[in-house]
Amino acid sequence: MKIKPHRKHPLWLAYILHRMSGLGLALFLPAHFYVLAMAVSRPQSLDYFLSFAANPLVKVAEFGLVFLLAIHFFGGLRLLALEFLPWSARQKTLAAASVAGAFLVSGSFLLRAV
Amino acid sequence: MSENTKTMEVSVWRGDENGGAFETFKVPALGSQTVLDVVTWIQQSADPTLTYRYACRVGMCGSCAMMVNGEPRWTCRTHVSRVLDGDRLEIAPLRNLPVIKDLAADMDPFFDKWVKAGGVHRPSRTRDEPIQQVNPEAPARVEANKGIECINCSVCYAACDTVAGNQDYLGPAALQRAWTLYNDEKVQDRGAILDAVSGPGGCLNCHTQGSCTRYCPNELDPLSAIAGLKRAVATSFFKRSA
Ligand code: SF4
Numbered sequence: 332m333k334i335k336p337h338r339k340h341p342l343w344l345a346y347i348l349h350r351m352s353g354l355g356l357a358l359f360l361p362a363h364f365y366v367l368a369m370a371v372s373r374p375q376s377l378d379y380f381l382s383f384a385a386n387p388l389v390k391v392a393e394f395g396l397v398f399l400l401a402i403h404f405f406g407g408l409r410l411l412a413l414e415f416l417p418w419s420a421r422q423k424t425l426a427a428a429s430v431a432g433a434f435l436v437s438g439s440f441l442l443r444a445v
Numbered sequence: 446m447s448e449n450t451k452t453m454e455v456s457v458w459r460g461d462e463n464g465g466a467f468e469t470f471k472v473p474a475l476g477s478q479t480v481l482d483v484v485t486w487i488q489q490s491a492d493p494t495l496t497y498r499y500a501c502r503v504g505m506c507g508s509c510a511m512m513v514n515g516e517p518r519w520t521c522r523t524h525v526s527r528v529l530d531g532d533r534l535e536i537a538p539l540r541n542l543p544v545i546k547d548l549a550a551d552m553d554p555f556f557d558k559w560v561k562a563g564g565v566h567r568p569s570r571t572r573d574e575p576i577q578q579v580n581p582e583a584p585a586r587v588e589a590n591k592g593i594e595c596i597n598c599s600v601c602y603a604a605c606d607t608v609a610g611n612q613d614y615l616g617p618a619a620l621q622r623a624w625t626l627y628n629d630e631k632v633q634d635r636g637a638i639l640d641a642v643s644g645p646g647g648c649l650n651c652h653t654q655g656s657c658t659r660y661c662p663n664e665l666d667p668l669s670a671i672a673g674l675k676r677a678v679a680t681s682f683f684k685r686s687a
């Protein structure tokens with residue numbers, strides 16, 4: 332698919348990433364709740380599912396999920412900052428960069444912990 | 446055209462509101478040539494029935510905007526050398542507006558929305574009262590000044606995907622105008638402005654894609670103006686309900 336020329340700029344990209352990650356998360360959530368509900372209704376199926384989830388492929392998919400979550404989270408923060416803080420563009424870039432940096436550091440620690 | 450002049454392949458949209466197709470012309474490539482020069486050459490030397498619109502040729506009037514290789518631009522100030530794709534140029538009427546004929550888009554919806562967004566100045570004093578002094582350094586005036594160089598070219602309107610998806614959406618230029626008036630201390634009824642821009646087609650529809658600010662040829666920032674309106678609408682909502 333060819334991207335229309337008027338869409339080739341960072342703000343539009345940020346917009347579409349935010350939308351797509353939101354859609355992805357919305358699709359994931361019902362499945363998530365369904366599996367959680369198994370803990371109450373059908374513990375055996377849950378155990379079976381958890382052993383399936385130990386599969387390395389599923390681990391990789393989990394990484395994708397965390398990625399979606401991170402994108403959506405920062406997309407939201409970005410929007411809030413852009414629309415509710417009358418800061419200059421430079422201040423916002425700095426703020427976004429520092430938050431992203433902090434996330435990178437804390438995220439890698441988290442990964443080491445698990 | 447002499448044998449050794451370099452030429453460009455220029456596809457130009459021909460048609461009206463019922464549809465049409467691109468027609469290709471060979472146009473001589475010259476130094477410091479603008480896209481408007483190319484269109485004019487075609488109309489004067491190849492096909493006099495080509496319809497397009499311009500007036501000032503110096504970036505003041507906002508009448509010459511077209512889609513050039515898929516991007517909205519003011520053609521009188523766009524140098525061919527900056528947009529040429531190999532030796533090809535594709536020129537079409539502005540996006541998001543009805544086509545009158547060929548390259549002339551119908552600007553009526555754009556101007557109607559300007560009025561609908563409350564873009565007409567409603568003075569707070571009559572001519573019999575003394576002229577109101579305005580401090581040029583006051584923060585609100587500084588904010589208002591950021592939007593006053595708009596030339597109504599509709600480039601932002603053509604660049605906006607929200608306009609494309611919602612035909613009631615007022616669009617970047619009209620909303621920026623409303624934000625300018627909102628910050629103008631000579632305007633008395635600020636509530637009326639917020640009412641005009643907070644309805645179904647108003648500022649809350651904006652998805653913050655930022656194409657308006659990216660493409661405005663006068664380097665204005667409608668995106669931030671719309672964000673300002675969103676803040677003002679949210680603040681007044683909480684004030685009213687408190
Ligand atoms: S805001 Fe910029 S792009 Fe939009 S109509 Fe005004 S001058 Fe043109």
Ligand code: FES
Pocket residue numbers: 499500501502503504505506507508509510519520521522
């Ligand atoms: S002809 Fe007036 S802005 Fe281009």
